[in-house]
Amino acid sequence: MGRIGKEVAGQLISFIGFVGVAVTTGIPMWRVTSFIGANIVTGQVIWDGLWMNCVMQSTGQMQCRLNESLQSLARDLQASRALVIISLIFGFIGFLITFIGAKCTSSLKKDSSKAKVVILGGCLILVSALLIVIPVTWSAVITITDFQNPLTIGSQKRELGAAIYIGWAAAAFLLIGGIILTTSCPPQKNGYGYPGYAPAPMYPYGGPGGNQPVYGPMYAPASSQPYTGTGTYLPSKPYAAPTAYSARQYL
Numbered sequence: 001m002g003r004i005g006k007e008v009a010g011q012l013i014s015f016i017g018f019v020g021v022a023v024t025t026g027i028p029m030w031r032v033t034s035f036i037g038a039n040i041v042t043g044q045v046i047w048d049g050l051w052m053n054c055v056m057q058s059t060g061q062m063q064c065r066l067n068e069s070l071q072s073l074a075r076d077l078q079a080s081r082a083l084v085i086i087s088l089i090f091g092f093i094g095f096l097i098t099f100i101g102a103k104c105t106s107s108l109k110k111d112s113s114k115a116k117v118v119i120l121g122g123c124l125i126l127v128s129a130l131l132i133v134i135p136v137t138w139s140a141v142i143t144i145t146d147f148q149n150p151l152t153i154g155s156q157k158r159e160l161g162a163a164i165y166i167g168w169a170a171a172a173f174l175l176i177g178g179i180i181l182t183t184s185c186p187p188q189k190n191g192y193g194y195p196g197y198a199p200a201p202m203y204p205y206g207g208p209g210g211n212q213p214v215y216g217p218m219y220a221p222a223s224s225q226p227y228t229g230t231g232t233y234l235p236s237k238p239y240a241a242p243t244a245y246s247a248r249q250y251l
Helices: 001-025 074-098 111-149 162-182
Strands: 033-034 042-049 053-056 064-065 159-162
Touching: 001 033, 001 074, 001 111, 001 162, 074 162, 111 159, 159 162
Parallel strands: none
Antiparallel strands: 033 042, 033 159, 042 053, 053 064
């Protein structure tokens, strides 16, 4: 898979996880309490969430009340409020940073800078996954412990709501997306001659051993005489003129 495909896959998976965190934060289904009367028919269902509590009657009527006071919530839900909000902030910032450093964008010029920005966004997404899995798991442990406690009244026993399972799924998506994005390593060295990279550096050649050539006078034999330019091209030995031949009769 190419780098662009890897980044797109990581961003898509991270976005699904971010939406899951938002759904987990908003829906009032962290704990579900079912009050069952003498018969099998369920009388009413109580949903406990971070921001509101809802009661649904057997007739289908539902009433919800906002939790305006933070002290009215349990300790795990109080801590969950802060953790899920911080998880949303980290996930949103990390998701935006990955777009800035994506290879298909022109926000940054160097590929190494783009890869570093994508890795930073992936790390923030991993932190977001950790921040959402902590409150969801903590609330699930307390809910299961209270349900198995024999001192808890039957009408007050609570079960895991849908928000817990959505939170675990969102943490898994964020974890996978963050790992994919953090593996976008920058190039180790420049590819000289490839389009978009600088040309290969030119180094001056200093000769073998770094010695510079030294010029000096050339030795000339003593028998040689300098050229004066006064010579002649006539032969020094005279030649006799060729003898004349008498005409003959050719038959």
